[in-house]
Amino acid sequence: MAVIEISCVEVWREISNYVDDSVDPELRRRMEEHFKGCEHCTAVLDGTRNVVRLVGDNRSFDLLAGFSDRLKKRLQEKFGI
Amino acid sequence: MIFLAETFCDPWNLRRGLGFLAKLRDKTRENILWASTLVNLERVGGALEGQVELSTISTSLAEGRVTRTLDKEIALIDRICAGEKQLFYELIQPYERSVFIAANAVVQNEADAEEAAQEAFLKAFTHLSSFRKESKFSTWLIQIAVNEARMKRRKDRKTRYDSIDEHGGDEEGDYAPKDFADWREIPSEALQRKELRRVLQKAMASLHPIYREVLVMRDVQHLTISETADTLQISESAVKTRLLRARLQMRDALAPGIDGAWNIGDGNWKKVRPW
Numbered sequence: 001m002a003v004i005e006i007s008c009v010e011v012w013r014e015i016s017n018y019v020d021d022s023v024d025p026e027l028r029r030r031m032e033e034h035f036k037g038c039e040h041c042t043a044v045l046d047g048t049r050n051v052v053r054l055v056g057d058n059r060s061f062d063l064l065a066g067f068s069d070r071l072k073k074r075l076q077e078k079f080g081i
Numbered sequence: 082m083i084f085l086a087e088t089f090c091d092p093w094n095l096r097r098g099l100g101f102l103a104k105l106r107d108k109t110r111e112n113i114l115w116a117s118t119l120v121n122l123e124r125v126g127g128a129l130e131g132q133v134e135l136s137t138i139s140t141s142l143a144e145g146r147v148t149r150t151l152d153k154e155i156a157l158i159d160r161i162c163a164g165e166k167q168l169f170y171e172l173i174q175p176y177e178r179s180v181f182i183a184a185n186a187v188v189q190n191e192a193d194a195e196e197a198a199q200e201a202f203l204k205a206f207t208h209l210s211s212f213r214k215e216s217k218f219s220t221w222l223i224q225i226a227v228n229e230a231r232m233k234r235r236k237d238r239k240t241r242y243d244s245i246d247e248h249g250g251d252e253e254g255d256y257a258p259k260d261f262a263d264w265r266e267i268p269s270e271a272l273q274r275k276e277l278r279r280v281l282q283k284a285m286a287s288l289h290p291i292y293r294e295v296l297v298m299r300d301v302q303h304l305t306i307s308e309t310a311d312t313l314q315i316s317e318s319a320v321k322t323r324l325l326r327a328r329l330q331m332r333d334a335l336a337p338g339i340d341g342a343w344n345i346g347d348g349n350w351k352k353v354r355p356w
Contacts, residue, residue, distance in 0.1 A: 009255055009257070012255060012256070012257065012258060013255055013325070015325070015328075015329075016321065016324050016325035016328050016329075017321065019328070040258075044258045044329070047258075047332040047335075047336050048328050048329065048332050050335075051300075051328050051331045051332050051335065052300050052328065054281060054335075055281065055285070055296065055297075055300045055301050055331070056300050056301060056303065059278070060278055060281055060282075060301070061178075061182050061185075061278075061282070061301060062178075062278075063177060063178045063181050064181070064191055067177060067181060067195060067198075068177060070195070070199070071170075071198075071199055071202060072170060074199050074203065075169065075202070075203070075206070079166060079169075079203075079206060080166075081166045081167050081169055081170070081206075
């Protein structure tokens with residue numbers, strides 16, 4: 001059965017849900033078909049996945065140095081714990 | 082050696098975790114390796130390098146279904162509420178980073194984020210008995226932190242912050258990506274570099290607060306759509322709309338542009354990637 005074509009704008013609208021694997025199977029199939037023939041949308045998809053991966057990596061964002069010590073001190077001062 | 086497991090449910094960390102585990106020389110099954118975060122996993126890896134008595138992978142970890150058992154937390158909460166207050170830090174210690182990051186997503190100022198995060202922990206202690214145990218303690222904490230940070234932002238806006246319209250993000254209409262250059266995968270070791278982290282944070286700071294908050298809850302804190310909606314007190318549909326825009330804007334802020342140059346988020350193009 002032929003896959004109904006989908007436009008780039010429609011792909012962009014759903015690309016975040018696609019990355020999260022939360023589009024229905026039919027839409028997924030249409031998007032995958034679109035990616036095969038559209039370099040731009042493939043680049044957008046790869047970049048979006050990269051963003052998710054980068055910001056989700058625990059090394060990307062740190063606690064301030066000394067945070068724990070200052071927190072413990074406040075707990076001690078305020079509640080004696 | 083036994084490591085007690087915590088949350089290990091997001092696919093990216095799971096993949097990295099399994100990669101780490103695959104490198105272990107001795108996979109005995111007597112011990113259970115439980116890992117709460119990638120950072121902890123790496124610490125574990127560093128600590129155990131060269132040792133052969135380690136380790137094991139729980140079946141659930143291998144299947145990607147390791148979930149933090151809330152039993153230990155619930156027991157701790159009960160004991161604290163019953164008077165063992167000194168256990169409170171043990172309860173919150175795993176969430177220091179999450180709470181700080183949540184607060185920073187709102188105020189975008191590390192000193193203020195620390196203050197809001199600390200206030201959130203103090204408030205959590207005061208109101209611990211009202212914690213509803215059917216929800217996740219971490220989500221409850223993050224919600225308190227977001228509220229504290231929002232209060233701080235409102236309070237300080239007149240004196241220190243630019244006017245920010247919390248509902249001023251343009252959620253109507255489609256967002257068209259601005260850059261279509263192919264973006265090769267960034268090697269994970271590049272995250273060791275301060276420069277990449279700095280640019281990532283700068284790109285994050287360039288987002289409108291309503292998009293940044295959703296991105297942080299969903300992609301940094303790994304909350305579900307539903308938890309993100311509850312934490313930020315918005316609809317699930319708004320979470321999805323804002324997440325889409327946040328991710329695409331982040332991509333545009335970080336994507337390599339003309340001649341492989343790199344948009345560092347302030348309109349300038351840097352010719353060399355930092356990774």
